[in-house]
Amino acid sequence: MEYTQKVIHHYTNPRNVGKIEDASGVGEVGNPVCGDIMKMYIKVENNIIVDVKFKTFGCGAAIATSSISTEMIKGKTIEEALELKNTDVVNELGGLPPVKIHCSVLAEEAIHEAIADYYRKEGKMTEEEIIKKCKLKEKKECEACGH
Amino acid sequence: MNTVYLDNSATTKVDDEVLKVMLPYFSQNYGNASSIYSIGRENRKAIEDAREKVAKILNCNSNEVYFTAGGSESDNTAIKGIAYANKNKGNHIITSKIEHPAVLETCKKLEKDGFEVSYISVDENGILNLEELKDSIRPTTILISVMFANNEIGTIQPIKEIGEIAKEKGIYFHTDAVQAVGNIKIDVEKLNIDSLSLSAHKFYGPKGIGALYVRKNVPFVKFIDGGHQERNKRAGTENVAGIVGLGKAIELAYKDLDEHNEKIKKLRDYYVEQVEKRIPYIKVNGDRNKRLPGNSNISFRFIEGESLLLNLDLKGICASSGSACTSGSLDPSHVLLAIGLPHEIAHGSLRVSIGKYNTKEEIDYVVDSLVEIVERLRNMSPLWEEFIENGGNN
Numbered sequence: 001m002e003y004t005q006k007v008i009h010h011y012t013n014p015r016n017v018g019k020i021e022d023a024s025g026v027g028e029v030g031n032p033v034c035g036d037i038m039k040m041y042i043k044v045e046n047n048i049i050v051d052v053k054f055k056t057f058g059c060g061a062a063i064a065t066s067s068i069s070t071e072m073i074k075g076k077t078i079e080e081a082l083e084l085k086n087t088d089v090v091n092e093l094g095g096l097p098p099v100k101i102h103c104s105v106l107a108e109e110a111i112h113e114a115i116a117d118y119y120r121k122e123g124k125m126t127e128e129e130i131i132k133k134c135k136l137k138e139k140k141e142c143e144a145c146g147h
Numbered sequence: 148m149n150t151v152y153l154d155n156s157a158t159t160k161v162d163d164e165v166l167k168v169m170l171p172y173f174s175q176n177y178g179n180a181s182s183i184y185s186i187g188r189e190n191r192k193a194i195e196d197a198r199e200k201v202a203k204i205l206n207c208n209s210n211e212v213y214f215t216a217g218g219s220e221s222d223n224t225a226i227k228g229i230a231y232a233n234k235n236k237g238n239h240i241i242t243s244k245i246e247h248p249a250v251l252e253t254c255k256k257l258e259k260d261g262f263e264v265s266y267i268s269v270d271e272n273g274i275l276n277l278e279e280l281k282d283s284i285r286p287t288t289i290l291i292s293v294m295f296a297n298n299e300i301g302t303i304q305p306i307k308e309i310g311e312i313a314k315e316k317g318i319y320f321h322t323d324a325v326q327a328v329g330n331i332k333i334d335v336e337k338l339n340i341d342s343l344s345l346s347a348h349k350f351y352g353p354k355g356i357g358a359l360y361v362r363k364n365v366p367f368v369k370f371i372d373g374g375h376q377e378r379n380k381r382a383g384t385e386n387v388a389g390i391v392g393l394g395k396a397i398e399l400a401y402k403d404l405d406e407h408n409e410k411i412k413k414l415r416d417y418y419v420e421q422v423e424k425r426i427p428y429i430k431v432n433g434d435r436n437k438r439l440p441g442n443s444n445i446s447f448r449f450i451e452g453e454s455l456l457l458n459l460d461l462k463g464i465c466a467s468s469g470s471a472c473t474s475g476s477l478d479p480s481h482v483l484l485a486i487g488l489p490h491e492i493a494h495g496s497l498r499v500s501i502g503k504y505n506t507k508e509e510i511d512y513v514v515d516s517l518v519e520i521v522e523r524l525r526n527m528s529p530l531w532e533e534f535i536e537n538g539g540n541n
Contacts, residue, residue, distance in 0.1 A: 011457060017527050032491035032530060035451050035471045035479065039529040055529040059453035059470070063527065 003060060004094035010064035015071050018053040025121065027113025030106050036062045040070070040110040044118055047077050054110070061100035065089050069107040078115055082134065084108060112136060148463040151509045155349075155441055155502030156298055156326060157467060162351040165395045169353065172388035180385045181376065190387045197394025201358050204401050205343065206334040213359045213377045214390050218325035219249035220370065221344030221359035222292075224381070225321045226253045228367030229290050229342065230262055233319070237287030241265045241318075243275050243304075244485040246294050249344075250323055251481075254292075263287075272434035273302035273486050281312060290319045295327035295343075299469055299482040299498055300433030301442025303331065310339030319365055325349055325357075329400040330408065330439050341365050345397075347389065351503070352396030356389030411501045412440035414510055418499060419443050421514040426521055430492060432483065441501035444469075446483075446492045447517075449531040450524040455497055458520040464513055469496040491530070 003011075020041040030036040036058035043051035052074050056066040069089050073081040086104035090096050096104060116134040119125050125133070152160070172193070178186030180194055195209070202209040215221045230240060242254055244266045254264045265283040268276050275293060291313050296303045306322060313320035321342035324333060329350025335343060342365065346357040361367055361380075373382025400407070419431060422445055432444040447455065452468030459466055469480030471494060478484070479493035488496075499513070525531040 008457075011454065012461060014527065019532065028529065032494070035490070035494040037529050039532075055527055055532055057449065057528040057530045058451050060457045062451075063454055 002097070003064075004096075006068075006092075006094045007061060007064040007096065010067040010093070011060040014063055014067035016053050016067065016074070017055065019055065020051060020053050023053075023114075025114040025116070025118030027110045027115070027117055029109045029113055030058070032057065035059070036103065036106055038062065038066050038106050038110040040066070040114040042073075042111075042114045042118060044078065047079075049073050049076055049078065049081055058103065058106075059100070061096055061103040062106065064093060065096070065103045065107040066110070068092055069104075069111060073111060078118075081111055082115060084111060109137065151462075151464045151505075151512060153499045153501060153505065153509070153513065154465045154467050155505075156301075156439075156498065156500035158348045158354065159351045159502055160504060161348075161353055161392070162396060162399060164399060165352055165392050168395045169388045169392040172391055176387070180387055181374070190385075193387060194385055194390050197390045200394040200398050201345075201360075204328075204333070204397050205360055206336050207360055208363065210378065211360055211363055213361065213380050214385065214393070215357045215359050215381060216355055216386070217348075217357035218247070218323065218344050218346035221325075221346070221357050222247070222249040222323050223253050224359055224370035225342040225344060225361065225367065226250065226290065226292055227257065228361075228370055229319050229321065229365065230257055231368040232366040233289040234262075237285070237289040238262045239265070239285050239287040239289065241267060241280060241283055241288060241291045241293075243267045243269060243293050245269055245273060245297055245299075245302075245482045246292070247298055247323055247325065250292055250294065267293075269302075269485055271487050272437075273297055273300045273432075273482065274434060274437065275304050275309070277305060277308055277312070280309065284312075284316055284318065288316070288318050290321060292321040292323065295322045295324035295333070296331065296439050297433070297482060298326050299480055300444045300486065301326075301439035301500075302434045303327070303437045303439065306340070307338050313341070314339045326439060328397070330404075330441070332401075332404065335360060335362070342367075347393035347396050350396050350400040353389050353392040356386055356393050358393065407503055408440040411503060411505070414501050414505055414507060415441055415443050415499075417507065418501070418510045418514065419445070421510070422517065425514060425518050430488075432486065432488065432496060439500075442498070443500070444483075444496055444498045446488065446496045447521050448492060448495060449528045449534060450495050450521060452479075452494055452496055454524055455495070455520060458524070459513075459516060462512075462516045462520075464516060466500075467498045469498065470494045 023041040024044040028039040052070045054066040086108040089104040112134045180190040198209045319341045328345040341362045343360040348354040428448040430446040452470030483493035
């Protein structure tokens with residue numbers, strides 16, 4: 001399966017690339033061994049994600065899923081952002097080749113990690129509550145390649 | 148937008164002269180070469196002429212050359228064929244860690260069938276460790292198969308030395324010379340090569356046709372069963388147009404070999420020099436001297452190869468990478484890992500393989516494009532961000 005026009009469009013002109021200096025939360029997932037790292041910065045005001053930026057090391061699909069997922073959560077409440085599933089990202093892109101589905105999982109996880117970081121900085125919730133609310137994965141190794 | 152084709156290790160454009168000699172065999176001289184009527188008999192002669200051309204280049208006898216459907220079939224036939232025909236003598240095979248999948252997967256399959264295989268390591272430039280090779284020889288070793296030149300990093304192996312070791316020990320020596328034929332003078336007598344694989348589309352010939360050399364008196368089991376074609380060693384109606392094309396292509400490749408090599412080596416060196424001059428934090432992979440004239444393999448740190456290829460493609464540039472995303476597996480290229488590259492650096496590799504149709508203007512265009520793309524992708528990379536924030540040291 002080849003990349004859809006929308007995927008090509010996003011890796012050619014990725015939206016929201018960069019870094020937020022005074023980010024409310026930062027999430028980084030993946031590792032260089034697998035060839036994919038996503039770093040997501042969010043700015044939260046009144047429970048709303050007012051700005052989001054990303055940096056990604058990875059293939060075309062990794063860049064496209066990062067790009068589109070930033071668009072999908074910008075302006076949303078934290079609860080809405082946490083509802084975003086990797087399958088929503090895939091659908092929004094018009095599909096991804098099967099071997100690239102893990103890129104969409106990384107995008108979902110990066111958002112969850114960024115929100116968890118925000119809650120930690122806020123200091124109102126226990127780690128247990130954060131893990132539950134943000135559905136954080138316990139294991140740190142990459143599901144796709146086991147590294 | 149023009150296409151800038153820099154993936155000549157993957158395949159090459161068919162030379163116009165090659166295409167010209169092939170065409171009549173599709174619509175006029177279409178007879179089956181095994182038939183007794185004239186349009187069959189004439190094709191038999193065309194096949195034998197092509198066989199002579201191959202034999203002349205390799206310095207072997209034409210009855211030691213068998214036509215196949217390409218490099219993979221030649222490798223399969225040689226390795227499985229020699230292994231099964233000699234299994235009463237032993238069950239041990241020696242190969243390298245950086246072979247083409249056509250060799251590695253064949254060896255893995257033989258391991259499931261009772262054979263034992265030693266995979267010899269290479270140094271940081273991709274040159275085979277000869278001491279390890281010697282040490283791995285057992286009384287049961289029947290075959291050594293080491294590629295002539297590597298398809299990814301272009302490294303040329305010490306074939307003469309391996310041939311001598313094999314001869315001294317009475318072990319058959321096969322070499323996958325798919326990348327070497329058309330780039331290097333090969334004399335199977337001088338190099339003590341018992342079997343050699345080659346493929347036409349790597350030297351401006353057509354796809355789907357290759358040849359296998361097997362020295363007289365080296366027993367091998369036929370790989371494709373059926374009719375008695377190819378002296379009963381490879382069944383199937385001969386691909387006459389392909390065979391004629393292969394014959395013409397190999398003849399042309401060796402007619403102007405020195406000139407051809409000098410031209411593409413100069414372009415390759417210019418490319419590497421420009422990239423080294425204009426892009427920081429790169430690593431040139433493979434041996435600087437013992438390598439194929441048109442091959443370059445460079446890792447661009449902090450970026451991933453597939454995104455690099457996609458961006459090059461948008462500019463009409465065709466190249467390849469050893470990243471996991473392009474290797475079709477979850478790990479980057481086994482060759483780049485075997486020369487000791489860390490995963491993250493292997494992921495950012497770019498193979499540019501130059502051929503006879505490339506020009507200096509194309510190289511300039513590619514380098515300009517790379518400068519722009521690498522900068523853009525690095526600005527998008529969290530690894531680059533971290534590197535810069537740490538003061539550019541690691």
